[in-house]
Amino acid sequence: MPDLAISTRGLRKTYRTRRGRTVVAVQGLDLDVPVGGVHGFLGPNGSGKTTSIRMLLGLIRADAGTMTVFDRPVPARLPEVVGRVGAIVESPKFFPAFSGRKNLELLAAAIGAPKQRVTEVLEQTSLGERGKDRFKGYSLGMKQRLAIAATLLKDPDLLIFDEPTNGLDPAGIREIRETMRGLGDQGKTVLVSSHILAEVEQVADTVSIIGHGRLLASGTVAEVIGGGTTTTVKIGVADREAATRVLTAAGLVVRADGNYLLVDGVEHPAELTKRLADQQLYVNELVPIRADLESVFLELTAGEGLA
Ligand SMILES: Nc1ncnc2c1ncn2[C@@H]1O[C@H](COP(=O)(O)OP(=O)(O)OP(=O)(O)O)[C@@H](O)[C@H]1O
Numbered sequence: 616m617p618d619l620a621i622s623t624r625g626l627r628k629t630y631r632t633r634r635g636r637t638v639v640a641v642q643g644l645d646l647d648v649p650v651g652g653v654h655g656f657l658g659p660n661g662s663g664k665t666t667s668i669r670m671l672l673g674l675i676r677a678d679a680g681t682m683t684v685f686d687r688p689v690p691a692r693l694p695e696v697v698g699r700v701g702a703i704v705e706s707p708k709f710f711p712a713f714s715g716r717k718n719l720e721l722l723a724a725a726i727g728a729p730k731q732r733v734t735e736v737l738e739q740t741s742l743g744e745r746g747k748d749r750f751k752g753y754s755l756g757m758k759q760r761l762a763i764a765a766t767l768l769k770d771p772d773l774l775i776f777d778e779p780t781n782g783l784d785p786a787g788i789r790e791i792r793e794t795m796r797g798l799g800d801q802g803k804t805v806l807v808s809s810h811i812l813a814e815v816e817q818v819a820d821t822v823s824i825i826g827h828g829r830l831l832a833s834g835t836v837a838e839v840i841g842g843g844t845t846t847t848v849k850i851g852v853a854d855r856e857a858a859t860r861v862l863t864a865a866g867l868v869v870r871a872d873g874n875y876l877l878v879d880g881v882e883h884p885a886e887l888t889k890r891l892a893d894q895q896l897y898v899n900e901l902v903p904i905r906a907d908l909e910s911v912f913l914e915l916t917a918g919e920g921l922a
Pocket residue numbers: 630631632638639640641658659660661662663664665666667810922
């Protein structure tokens with residue numbers, strides 16, 4: 616077993632809504648995050664990611680279960696490790712009229728971080744040149760990177776980012792991804808939650824997939840992809856609409872891809888061609904696509920999280 620930055624066992628949290636309804640947000644979550652590298656914490660909206668992160672950070676109390684951060688039971692011994700943890704759970708507040716650098720200098724002074732750290736963290740988040748510009752002129756991606764820079768001030772070993780790319784354009788998403796990859800490569804542990812697999816697949820070393828507050832799969836990206844028994848195939852067929860109807864009725868997930876169809880969850884491609892041929896629909900091209908995390912995710916979380 617590798618060294619773990621985070622470990623939870625049987626973690627559980629129930630909310631009571633104002634109308635008296637009970638919502639089980641996290642139900643018996645077992646999560647292991649190895650030390651070093653980027654770990655994707657993945658699940659559909661409402662699957663319990665934010666709730667789990669808030670419990671780990673001691674922001675809300677768990678109903679049951681155990682958690683450790685760097686082998687210390689939390690929340691009991693959180694004070695011993697809190698200095699090694701940086702998190703962005705909600706967007707921090709910065710002064711709009713001050714530059715990014717000035718904002719960071721104020722924060723550094725408040726937490727007792729050396730002033731030269733500010734230059735380092737601006738570099739680490741590729742904000743170096745724009746550090747002297749006013750915060751209010753920053754793009755959303757730059758604001759988010761400044762938030763990451765702020766968490767880096769105290770040089771934490773574990774960084775926790777809850778949906779850091781929400782609302783960003785593709786360029787902003789790429790910048791955040793590169794920042795996370797850089798941190799992982801330096802030996803930091805980065806836990807990043809997301810409901811969008813494509814974003815995390817490219818950057819994560821290991822992943823945990825959750826649904827309805829429970830662990831559905833975990834391991835290296837290759838292990839999780841390899842664990843699926845089915846694959847995605849790309850097919851060319853003249854009447855795509857009719858083919859979609861036939862395949863959907865057979866329980867397969869069909870997506871349009873230009874003049875082709877992508878069919879997820881295929882066990883035997885031959886069966887698919889036979890099914891279509893039975894309806895006088897003839898496949899003129901069939902290419903098995905490497906199983907990707909997206910199709911594994913869709914399979915694992917089918918029907919999950921739509922509370
Ligand atoms: N304060 C609360 N009171 C009542 N129910 C809540 C509260 N916070 C979260 N929930 C419910 O708990 C479940 C898990 O929510 P949570 O925010 O942890 O999921 P998530 O995976 O982070 O989703 P998202 O990606 O949408 O943030 C959802 O059904 C949500 O509606």
